[in-house]
Amino acid sequence: MIPLGGLGEFGMNCMALRWQDDIIVIDAGLMFPEEELLGVDIVVPDISYLIENRSKVKAILLTHGHEDHIGGLPWILSELNVPVYGTEFTLAYVEGKLEEHRLLDNADLIEMLPGKRFTLGPFSIMPIRVTHSLVDCVALAIHTPVGVVLHTGDFKVDLSPPDGKPFDLHAFAELGKQGVLCLLQDSTNVDRPGYTPSERAVRPRLDEIFAQTKKKLFFSCFSSSIHRIRVAMELAHKHGRKVAIIGRSLDNSTEIAQDLGYLDLPQGLIINPGQIRDQAPDKVCIMISGTQGEPMSALSRAAVNNHKFAHIDAGDTVLLSSRVIPGNEKGIYRMIDHLERRDAKVIHDDGTAGLIHVSGHGSQEELRLMINLVRPKFFIPVHGDYRHLKRHAELAAGMGIVEKVILLEDGDVLEFDKNTAVKNGKVTTGRVCIDSGGSIDVVEDVVIRDRQHLSEDGIVLPIIAINKRTGRVENTPEIVMRGFAIQDDKLVNDARNIVQKTLDNSSAEEKADYAIIKEKIRNDLKRYIQKQTSRRPLIMPVIMEI
Structure with a gap:
């Protein structure tokens, strides 16, 4: 097992599993750059190891469709054209991404179904339905010649999600009975005690906001939060508001969700952005992208009165139904300042009066529940900075169930047999910086050094x-x-x-x-x-x- 990204940072998730001459890759994510990477658009994992073993790479398996799991695909597929497996919704996102980079015609995209086992060389893979902030997400139970490797992907345990497709506790319990050699588990929320609330938990507070809003309601959430979009649309219909969708990513997501049956919208609910001005202010809800204050997003432009259709007037309500991603604070608060100048009522992180956002990742009790269910021999925390991985390792070790907890970082090579797991060497890993102006241009370290140099002196x-x-x-x-x-x-x-x-x-x-x-x-x-x-x-x- 060789992690190529995602163990030691958030994003860039990418993991290689190898048995003799066969390699499968789990996820192919990107990461957004830190401030010091001037002019870099995205950061992807260094896949030198996969390129060196090109003939052995059989496929890429995707757990779900978030950017930190699929965003590096165009870069990887331009180097290695191998089949890509994902659920229906995940592949719909992937198609759009590959089309943008003119890679779709040559791509081999294969749908996998939760509960349906398939084989790739020596690996037999069983996708298991999990719940997350996106729909159609899976964990992967990979049956190898030495035992089962279970990769949770991103998950929380939600037994009543809005789409009626709950977390498959039964399948994990069954795996636990059969025996799991190794569990790789999402560490994102390891700092949070208790359980992560269900997606349904935001409904009462959002309902209240819809009921109290006297003028236009601008609703912003992550474009991939299909559950949240669904709740907002249902509440708009309940409160007699038409819905206009503004922002390319949001437009794209709602279209895919409608096509695949995740959004079933009443006739006439959606209006064209050009029709907003024909509606009474209290009869319209504007779903708008830009919850993280991105400079050119629809909401940022509306905040400075520079959007063709989205005009924010005094007394309008702007609801940010999302969390602040670390690193985006400045942009978000700058945007909120502009909105306040327009005399809009801004509702963002109001933890006291009820929930307007819930996380898509399991908190401590859910992480413990999963370890209890599958009772693995070996445990490896994945997805997170080193401090998250370490805390997660301590949490697992403290339960007394797991025989051995292993802390891995990007590039470590871990060798298993039925009874042991031993670190054996390292492979080249790191990050590749990309300026993605349509084509995929790698930015060398020396270029970033020059940019830094220019910015300082x-x-x-x-x-x-x-x-x-x-x-x-x-x-x-x-x-x-x-x-x-x-x-x-x-x-x-x-x-x-x-x-x-x-x-x-x-x-x-x-x-x-x-x-x-x-x-x-x-x-x-x-x-x-x-x-x-x-x-x-x-x-x-x-x-x-x-």
């Missing part, structure tokens, strides 16, 4: 005109500075003189070789600027041929 461009024929410098060097804090005339003049001096001390042959002359100018200027200002701007000499 700016750039200096010495511009020199050289006569190609004679090798003579035709005029005084120009110095252009951008983003460089210290820009007094003396510094610019001195820099000009230094460039001139470098040129004067160079032979005609050196001047004719632009690579050499650029390097000489860069070194001399760097030394001078560093000595004078203690700064290290990026220096890029530009030579113009005349």
Whole structure:
């Protein structure tokens, strides 16, 4: 077993299982970049190990359709074209993603059904229905020649979800009776005591908000929260409000959910965004994307009155039915400030007056329940920062059921037989930074270093005109500075003189070789600027041929 991502960070979930010459991969997620990764759109796992063993990779199995589990697929499939297995809803999301990257025509997407076993080489895989904040999610019970490896995927134990497809406790109990070699369990909410409430728990408070709202109601949640969208639509219908959907991701999700039967909407409930202004304010609910304050999302644009259809007026209510993802606080609170300036009533994290959001991940008691049900020989916490994995390992060890708890990190190789599990070496892992402007462009570390460098110390461009024929410098060097804090005339003049001096001390042959002359100018200027200002701007000499 080799984790390639997701053990030591949130996101980038990707796990390889290998028996002799057969490898299957569980999930292919992405991660959104931290602040210091300037200009990077997404981060995906380094799959060097899979590329080196290209001929052995049989398939990718997806537990569900969230970005941290399917977002890296375009990148991985552009390197390795292998079959992808997922549930119906998960594959609907995957199709849209692959179409965007022009990879759909060559992709081999195979549907798996909860409770229906299928075989891939030496592995026999049984998908088991679990509940989460998205629909159609599964855990994977993988029967290998040495025993059953059970991967929970993301889950919480919800026995009354809005779609009527509850968590399959019975299947896990059956597995427990047969014996489970190893359990890999989601660590996201290991810090939270008790149980995670059911998706239905948000209904009373949301009902209250719908009843109390006098004007337009703007409802924002994660576009993948199909249960939440369903509850909002049902409440809108109950309170006599028409629903307009604004935002590409939300539009896309509701369309897929309707096609696959997860949303059964009354005739005439949905209106076109262009029809909002024809409705009385108390007769409309606007489902809008942008709950995390993303700069170009529909809600962020509406907050600064820059959206064609979504106009927020004084007295309107904006409900953010989601949690704040760590790292997004600034953007969200900036957006809330703009909404407050428009005199809108903003309801976000109001934990005191009832629930407007529940998590999709199991809390401590559910994690204990799962360990109790399946009683594995070995236990490995997955999905989370190291501190979450460690706490989860302690929780499992404290129960006295598991024979051995193993803390793995990305790249560790864990070897099993029927009785033992031993770490044996490491493979190359890490993260690959991608600028995804339509095509998939990998951003090298050196590029990020340059971007950081530019953001801190700016750039200096010495511009020199050289006569190609004679090798003579035709005029005084120009110095252009951008983003460089210290820009007094003396510094610019001195820099000009230094460039001139470098040129004067160079032979005609050196001047004719632009690579050499650029390097000489860069070194001399760097030394001078560093000595004078203690700064290290990026220096890029530009030579113009005349």
